Amino acid sequence: MSAKSVSIGICGLGTVGSGTFNVLRENAALIAARAGVSVQVTHVGARRDNADCDLSGIRVSRDIFQVADDPQVTILVELIGGTMTARELVERAIRAGKHVVTANKALIAEHGNALFALANAHGVEVRYEAAIAGGVPIVKALREGLAGNRIEWLAGIINGTANFILTEMRDKGRDFADVLVEAQALGYAEADPSFDVEGTDAAHKLVILASLAFGMPLQFESVYTEGITRLEPQDVAYARELGYSIKHLGIAKQNGAGVELRVHPTLIPHRRLLANVDGVKNAILVEGDAVGPTLYYGAGAGSRPTASAVVADLIDLARATAFNDVRGLPSLGIERSELRDLPIVDMENVDTPWYLRMEAEDRPGVLSRVASLFSDQGISIEALIQKAPVYGETLVSVIVLTNRARQGNVDAAVGEIERLDCITGKVVRIRVEELDG
Amino acid sequence: MSAKSVSIGICGLGTVGSGTFNVLRENAALIAARAGVSVQVTHVGARRDNADCDLSGIRVSRDIFQVADDPQVTILVELIGGTMTARELVERAIRAGKHVVTANKALIAEHGNALFALANAHGVEVRYEAAIAGGVPIVKALREGLAGNRIEWLAGIINGTANFILTEMRDKGRDFADVLVEAQALGYAEADPSFDVEGTDAAHKLVILASLAFGMPLQFESVYTEGITRLEPQDVAYARELGYSIKHLGIAKQNGAGVELRVHPTLIPHRRLLANVDGVKNAILVEGDAVGPTLYYGAGAGSRPTASAVVADLIDLARATAFNDVRGLPSLGIERSELRDLPIVDMENVDTPWYLRMEAEDRPGVLSRVASLFSDQGISIEALIQKAPVYGETLVSVIVLTNRARQGNVDAAVGEIERLDCITGKVVRIRVEELDG
Numbered sequence: 123m124s125a126k127s128v129s130i131g132i133c134g135l136g137t138v139g140s141g142t143f144n145v146l147r148e149n150a151a152l153i154a155a156r157a158g159v160s161v162q163v164t165h166v167g168a169r170r171d172n173a174d175c176d177l178s179g180i181r182v183s184r185d186i187f188q189v190a191d192d193p194q195v196t197i198l199v200e201l202i203g204g205t206m207t208a209r210e211l212v213e214r215a216i217r218a219g220k221h222v223v224t225a226n227k228a229l230i231a232e233h234g235n236a237l238f239a240l241a242n243a244h245g246v247e248v249r250y251e252a253a254i255a256g257g258v259p260i261v262k263a264l265r266e267g268l269a270g271n272r273i274e275w276l277a278g279i280i281n282g283t284a285n286f287i288l289t290e291m292r293d294k295g296r297d298f299a300d301v302l303v304e305a306q307a308l309g310y311a312e313a314d315p316s317f318d319v320e321g322t323d324a325a326h327k328l329v330i331l332a333s334l335a336f337g338m339p340l341q342f343e344s345v346y347t348e349g350i351t352r353l354e355p356q357d358v359a360y361a362r363e364l365g366y367s368i369k370h371l372g373i374a375k376q377n378g379a380g381v382e383l384r385v386h387p388t389l390i391p392h393r394r395l396l397a398n399v400d401g402v403k404n405a406i407l408v409e410g411d412a413v414g415p416t417l418y419y420g421a422g423a424g425s426r427p428t429a430s431a432v433v434a435d436l437i438d439l440a441r442a443t444a445f446n447d448v449r450g451l452p453s454l455g456i457e458r459s460e461l462r463d464l465p466i467v468d469m470e471n472v473d474t475p476w477y478l479r480m481e482a483e484d485r486p487g488v489l490s491r492v493a494s495l496f497s498d499q500g501i502s503i504e505a506l507i508q509k510a511p512v513y514g515e516t517l518v519s520v521i522v523l524t525n526r527a528r529q530g531n532v533d534a535a536v537g538e539i540e541r542l543d544c545i546t547g548k549v550v551r552i553r554v555e556e557l558d559g
Numbered sequence: 560m561s562a563k564s565v566s567i568g569i570c571g572l573g574t575v576g577s578g579t580f581n582v583l584r585e586n587a588a589l590i591a592a593r594a595g596v597s598v599q600v601t602h603v604g605a606r607r608d609n610a611d612c613d614l615s616g617i618r619v620s621r622d623i624f625q626v627a628d629d630p631q632v633t634i635l636v637e638l639i640g641g642t643m644t645a646r647e648l649v650e651r652a653i654r655a656g657k658h659v660v661t662a663n664k665a666l667i668a669e670h671g672n673a674l675f676a677l678a679n680a681h682g683v684e685v686r687y688e689a690a691i692a693g694g695v696p697i698v699k700a701l702r703e704g705l706a707g708n709r710i711e712w713l714a715g716i717i718n719g720t721a722n723f724i725l726t727e728m729r730d731k732g733r734d735f736a737d738v739l740v741e742a743q744a745l746g747y748a749e750a751d752p753s754f755d756v757e758g759t760d761a762a763h764k765l766v767i768l769a770s771l772a773f774g775m776p777l778q779f780e781s782v783y784t785e786g787i788t789r790l791e792p793q794d795v796a797y798a799r800e801l802g803y804s805i806k807h808l809g810i811a812k813q814n815g816a817g818v819e820l821r822v823h824p825t826l827i828p829h830r831r832l833l834a835n836v837d838g839v840k841n842a843i844l845v846e847g848d849a850v851g852p853t854l855y856y857g858a859g860a861g862s863r864p865t866a867s868a869v870v871a872d873l874i875d876l877a878r879a880t881a882f883n884d885v886r887g888l889p890s891l892g893i894e895r896s897e898l899r900d901l902p903i904v905d906m907e908n909v910d911t912p913w914y915l916r917m918e919a920e921d922r923p924g925v926l927s928r929v930a931s932l933f934s935d936q937g938i939s940i941e942a943l944i945q946k947a948p949v950y951g952e953t954l955v956s957v958i959v960l961t962n963r964a965r966q967g968n969v970d971a972a973v974g975e976i977e978r979l980d981c982i983t984g985k986v987v988r989i990r991v992e993e994l995d996g
């Protein structure tokens with residue numbers, strides 16, 4: 123084997139940084155055998171040491187920018203998180219002619235277009251396998267493994283915290299707020315959980331997946347995002363009775379009108395593999411025109427799973443660097459000149475089946491009035507179910523499952539329904555996806 | 560984009576060959592955008608034309624060796640199947656300095672070591688993503704996506720025909736022979752189905768997966784192979800009652816003693832994702848030391864899914880070829896000098912939980928005699944269940960679920976049990992895997 127070595131600088135020594143440092147060290151011989159070259163961390167930039175990492179013999183800087191300026195470092199690993207300093211750091215590394223590996227989905231989703239252009243101008247690469255679904259090699263699958271396919275759609279469980287909460291709500295009939303407190307105690311959710319439960323984190327990941335799948339620049343501002351905070355246990359239970367699980371999905375779909383980019387709670391049939399992806403795990407279902415449906419599953423976060431993805435990128439780049447690959451892979455898996463700004467479909471025109479629940483007075487004629495309002499909008503109904511009234515209550519839950527219907531039509535029908543005097547409060551609306559591509 | 564073009568020669572225009580030809584043509588623009596170079600089929604070698612393929616403007620040879628000899632062809636795609644002529648063809652292409660892409664698992668499993676050595680000597684690559692699990696990019700995942708991990712084990716449903724049969728047996732209580740006839744009618748099983756149902760095809764794939772995972776030369780002759788032909792509907796039903804599905808798995812496991820390589824029917828818990836991979840679909844669960852469990856799922860065969868994998872390999876090689884990558888990936892994902900001939904664990908020493916069924920006389924003392932024979936071998940019992948006797952029968956089924964036990968000890972206990980005069984016939988034995996890595 124080659125006696126060569128590639129020098130790595132790691133910035134950030136938190137959860138993922140320490141995992142990466144330790145995986146590179148523990149599996150050093152195996153990694154060298156796979157890369158064809160030794161992959162050595164020579165410089166660590168971190169505000170403080172981490173007791174999990176033995177930094178002896180390694181240059182340590184409190185100022186992370188010193189890693190970007192270190193001429194010995196060939197590949198800089200950005201694991202500090204955030205978008206302001208991280209962006210400055212990555213730009214400085216690129217300008218210094220270094221390849222960059224990052225786990226930072228916010229950075230790539232929000233600033234990827236500029237960073238990729240800069241990297242291209244400097245003849246270096248930015249890799250980000252770890253930014254989506256932790257250690258699951260989904261970026262590589264879309265960029266290379268399925269490269270012969272026109273990707274038609276993808277749907278993913280790409281936030282482990284939200285999936286943990288939904289799994290507990292379904293399996294134990296618990297409230298959102300109650301499970302959230304437990305998720306925080308377990309370290310799955312941050313003190314400020316809004317990033318996870320409002321869907322921003324999933325939106326970051328979705329926009330990257332969509333760009334890889336469809337060959338378009340990143341369009342973070344175009345993602346429709348709806349969180350899980352308002353989900354009620356009774357809807358989780360009713361969905362279950364009807365043969366569905368509610369999952370928080372990121373969905374990207376390409377059709378004649380453009381691209382749909384949306385993150386929202388979704389009813390999916392129990393028997394689908396995605397419905398059986400529970401707890402903090404992630405999975406992405408991808409439909410290609412040649413391959414049909416494929417699915418990728420694994421840990422979506424955590425120190426060592428995320429490190430696995432960072433190290434995979436490092437091995438690719440180390441091999442390319444050591445053996446003089448003169449031209450790397452394009453950042454989004456497609457030549458820059460071939461990227462196309464595809465139109466994003468307005469949510470009003472997105473077409474899905476729907477689960478709707480309303481609270482109605484328990485008297486004759488209610489169902490027929492509701493049904494006729496759907497019919498007026500051209501919406502056909504798959505099932506209309508009136509639950510037995512709870513003892514002592516005068517209101518009953520009415521559940522409607524529709525066939526595919528434009529959101530615009532559903533909005534109109536729901537507006538009329540909410541004006542009926544036999545209906546109390548707002549209509550609960552959750553999209554359905556059959557995922558039977 | 561580059562105006563360059565890479566010339567492809569396809570040998571074999573059957574199911575996969577025609578799929579490959581057509582996917583390359585239909586998705587030509589997208590493939591060029593991803594490869595950075597146009598990927599053009601310029602020569603097809605096939606005994607006869609295929610009505611699904613428009614060969615106008617393309618050189619067609621009835622003698623496939625002319626494709627290997629064509630100086631214009633940069634990458635030869637071997638899709639003729641079999642091992643004799645295919646090997647000659649691939650060797651001739653390699654000697655002529657061409658890269659090779661193949662979907663031929665038998666060829667790789669049985670002759671891969673020699674072919675990889677020859678390719679290495681000639682500075683070309685042999686790629687075989689399509690040889691395992693059709694369009695699922697599992698070779699790329701093991702070779703690159705999980706390259707930072709020490710792989711601990713993998714378990715896969717890697718033969719769609721066998722999985723279709725088992726799914727039907729489980730869901731509809733049908734007999735093996737009965738479903739096999741249907742599988743043949745549907746085109747899922749060959750006229751001679753032994754390759755699929757006796758496990759040879761799965762063994763071919765498993766040995767390739769194991770070499771990629773553990774960094775060892777291919778050892779096809781070392782795989783223990785047990786088919787599904789003797790599975791009885793009552794065991795499928797009893798397994799189901801106990802919370803298990805029976806799947807035909809290929810399992811490779813690395814431990815202190817060496818590597819286990821085995822293909823056999825296996826009880827796995829209902830809730831595992833693998834238990835929910837039904838019909839002709841394939842899936843592989845891989846446990847890495849950093850990433851934990853990851854799973855890859857999709858169509859395991861078929862014209863266009865397999866073409867998807869062939870085209871992915873072509874895009875990788877086309878890009879490398881066009882941009883003068885001076886040194887490709889090693890064939891098994893690890894430098895040749897670092898491959899290690901790991902010892903294979905004797906089946907006698909393989910340790911798993913077991914499902915055992917015996918037919919016993921319905922009288923007192925039988926269970927305790929059976930239990931004591933297990934105890935004599937140091938085997939602890941997880942559950943011992945006597946089924947109610949069928950009306951008019953004097954024999955009852957006794958089901959034993961053991962904890963982990965060496966096969967050698969189970970053999971010994973079963974030998975003693977079969978000698979008991981209260982037991983009739985042979986004891987049915989099926990391994991259990993919890994797959995909870």
